[in-house]
Amino acid sequence: MTATPSPAASRGTEVRLTDLTRVYPGNVRALDGFTLHIAPGEFVALLGPSGCGKTTALRLLAGLEDADGGTIEVGGRDVTNVPTSKRDMGMVFQAYSLFPHMTARQNVEFGLQLRKQDKATRHGRAADMLDLVGLSKQADRYAHQMSGGQQQRVALARALAIEPQVLLLDEPLSALDAKVRSQLRDEIRRIQLEVGTTTLFVTHDQEEALAVADRVGVMNAGRLEQLASPAQLYKNPATPFVADFVGLTNRLHCRVAGGVAQVLGGAVPLLAGSAGDGLAIVLVRPEGVTIAPVGSGGSGGSGGAAATVVSASFLGASGKIVARLESSEGVGDLVSVQVDNTDVTAYAPGQRVLLAPRGDAALAVSAT
Amino acid sequence: MSTRHTERRKRAALRWTVIGLTLVFFLIPLYGMLEFTTRDLINGGRTGKFWTTLVDVPQVTERYPALAEGFASSMALALITVVVMLLLLVPTMTWVRLRLPGLTRTVEFICLLPLTVPAIVLVVGLTPVYAWVTYLLGEGTVWLGLAYVILVLPYAYRSLDAGLRAIDVKTLSEAARSLGASWLRVMWQIVLPNLRTAVLSASFLSVALVLGEFTIANLFSRKNLQVAMFELGKSDGQLSVAVGLASLVFAFVVLFAMSFVGRKEKS
Numbered sequence: 001m002t003a004t005p006s007p008a009a010s011r012g013t014e015v016r017l018t019d020l021t022r023v024y025p026g027n028v029r030a031l032d033g034f035t036l037h038i039a040p041g042e043f044v045a046l047l048g049p050s051g052c053g054k055t056t057a058l059r060l061l062a063g064l065e066d067a068d069g070g071t072i073e074v075g076g077r078d079v080t081n082v083p084t085s086k087r088d089m090g091m092v093f094q095a096y097s098l099f100p101h102m103t104a105r106q107n108v109e110f111g112l113q114l115r116k117q118d119k120a121t122r123h124g125r126a127a128d129m130l131d132l133v134g135l136s137k138q139a140d141r142y143a144h145q146m147s148g149g150q151q152q153r154v155a156l157a158r159a160l161a162i163e164p165q166v167l168l169l170d171e172p173l174s175a176l177d178a179k180v181r182s183q184l185r186d187e188i189r190r191i192q193l194e195v196g197t198t199t200l201f202v203t204h205d206q207e208e209a210l211a212v213a214d215r216v217g218v219m220n221a222g223r224l225e226q227l228a229s230p231a232q233l234y235k236n237p238a239t240p241f242v243a244d245f246v247g248l249t250n251r252l253h254c255r256v257a258g259g260v261a262q263v264l265g266g267a268v269p270l271l272a273g274s275a276g277d278g279l280a281i282v283l284v285r286p287e288g289v290t291i292a293p294v295g296s297g298g299s300g301g302s303g304g305a306a307a308t309v310v311s312a313s314f315l316g317a318s319g320k321i322v323a324r325l326e327s328s329e330g331v332g333d334l335v336s337v338q339v340d341n342t343d344v345t346a347y348a349p350g351q352r353v354l355l356a357p358r359g360d361a362a363l364a365v366s367a368t
Numbered sequence: 369m370s371t372r373h374t375e376r377r378k379r380a381a382l383r384w385t386v387i388g389l390t391l392v393f394f395l396i397p398l399y400g401m402l403e404f405t406t407r408d409l410i411n412g413g414r415t416g417k418f419w420t421t422l423v424d425v426p427q428v429t430e431r432y433p434a435l436a437e438g439f440a441s442s443m444a445l446a447l448i449t450v451v452v453m454l455l456l457l458v459p460t461m462t463w464v465r466l467r468l469p470g471l472t473r474t475v476e477f478i479c480l481l482p483l484t485v486p487a488i489v490l491v492v493g494l495t496p497v498y499a500w501v502t503y504l505l506g507e508g509t510v511w512l513g514l515a516y517v518i519l520v521l522p523y524a525y526r527s528l529d530a531g532l533r534a535i536d537v538k539t540l541s542e543a544a545r546s547l548g549a550s551w552l553r554v555m556w557q558i559v560l561p562n563l564r565t566a567v568l569s570a571s572f573l574s575v576a577l578v579l580g581e582f583t584i585a586n587l588f589s590r591k592n593l594q595v596a597m598f599e600l601g602k603s604d605g606q607l608s609v610a611v612g613l614a615s616l617v618f619a620f621v622v623l624f625a626m627s628f629v630g631r632k633e634k635s
Contacts, residue, residue, distance in 0.1 A: 064542055084545040091546040097539045101561040111547035
């Protein structure tokens with residue numbers, strides 16, 4: 001990268017959260033030995049169900065809450081006991097947080113003013129930032145004169161204006177409607193790549209996390225379950241929780257032998273960390289299953305498992321068929337199958353079909 | 369359509385009747401005061417001599433020193449009360465909201481307590497405290513301001529509470545702090561500007577209350593405007609009523625000016 005007057009912003013800062021613990025009154029362990037290492041300039045998303053501690057982790061890094069144990073290092077410096085105002089973090093909140101008595105420009109300039117920058121510098125920087133988020137024309141508007149999406153953009157500009165060591169995004173898109181949300185999501189990624197600031201993004205929306213982040217950390221009960229690239233996370237979930245939480249998953253009874261699960265009349269290779277030989281449940285994605293009408297004879301000539309269609313839904317870009325496996329004992333498993341949107345009409349509830357695994361590797365857990 | 373029209377006219381008529389009656393209710397005593405102060409009791413007919421006396425400041429100061437003293441004291445008291453009240457309440461209430469939400473009910477209870485305590489009881493309770501105030505700070509009337517702060521707490525609390533509820537103090541202060549603002553700056557540059565209306569109305573109520581306060585000042589033998597007026601009434605009834613009317617008008621002007629200042633800053 002070329003030499004710019006803002007080395008911190010252009011190169012990014014390394015963040016190390018080590019063994020963080022945070023206990024809330026009532027002995028609720030919001031964070032329980034949470035460790036996360038973010039490389040300089042990296043975009044990491046923390047994903048998890050509500051109450052998993054992801055927001056707490058971000059607030060600890062911001063200094064808005066104190067850790068009950070563990071250390072926080074930013075750029076090699078221990079900031080565990082440094083107050084928020086001296087941590088140099090840009091933050092965008094879930095709630096709209098623009099100062100209501102200031103215009104967009106004044107909001108963006110606020111942090112620069114605190115850094116004693118002169119008027120001309122401030123103006124220039126604020127104009128650049130508002131330009132970056134595409135709101136140059138709204139510079140003189142107050143928060144109540146802007147839409148939610150615009151307010152969050154200004155908040156982003158305000159956070160980036162101070163050239164923070166780390167950019168913290170605390171579910172910044174949650175309050176927006178679907179369309180603005182995906183638009184702003186892509187824009188956040190573009191801007192992050194442009195400025196290169198190390199970023200921590202907290203969200204409960206897996207699509208959001210998978211779409212923007214370099215690496216996604218899935219959290220559960222105050223701990224990091226897995227930290228991996230979106231594709232890795234989806235294809236090679238390390239734990240059943242991750243497999244379940246990220247993407248849709250079918251839980252199918254199977255028999256494991258020699259690292260292979262026998263299911264749906266076929267074989268599924270198992271990922272590391274799967275259950276050993278014996279009865280188990282294998283977690284198969286809806287797109288990891290093929291479907292064909294009985295008697296078509298086409299796909300899965302080797303057979304497959306007989307099932308009855310329960311529902312067929314058209315989902316826009318794709319379609320989903322839900323079928324119940326025929327079982328000799330009790331009620332069979334329900335299986336979701338992803339199909340092309342043009343194929344949805346080929347299936348109707350009550351119709352008999354054959355299901356077979358595609359053979360993508362999956363995770364199996366012991367059946368208990 | 370015509371029924372709706374008559375309906376609307378009926379409602380307008382009712383509205384004006386209510387406003388008219390209210391105005392009459394408030395204005396008649398004032399008119400009575402004006403009529404009384406312009407009556408020439410010795411020669412009959414009308415005289416403006418009480419009003420000319422009142423306007424002639426040097427003369428009033430010389431002939432009725434108590435009145436001038438009382439006026440100055442009340443002004444100082446209004447100012448002190450508002451300043452101390454704001455310094456006490458704004459940071460406390462903001463802090464409770466941000467850091468100690470569990471204490472909200474307690475603080476509210478304490479602030480509303482003075483409403484339930486009659487002034488006379490308050491004085492009894494304050495007497496030993498004021499023995500110390502007098503010992504440490506002197507006998508000045510202005511120290512009554514401390515008691516007045518307690519007196520205005522309920523009204524000020526209500527106004528400020530409404531203002532704090534209207535903004536997301538937590539997120540705003542967290543945003544400001546992440547941008548590098550100290551707590552003092554968060555208070556001064558973020559919280560206070562967004563509480564302006566609430567601060568203004570709290571100050572309003574406080575000023576109005578202080579300018580009209582008689583009981584506590586009288587029982588502590590301090591001379592504020594109301595006490596001076598009361599004493600004057602014993603020797604010169606007409607002039608005392610003239611002062612009363614003038615002080616009402618003055619209070620009205622002060623409050624009007626304050627609301628004007630508040631609005632002007634906003635635009």
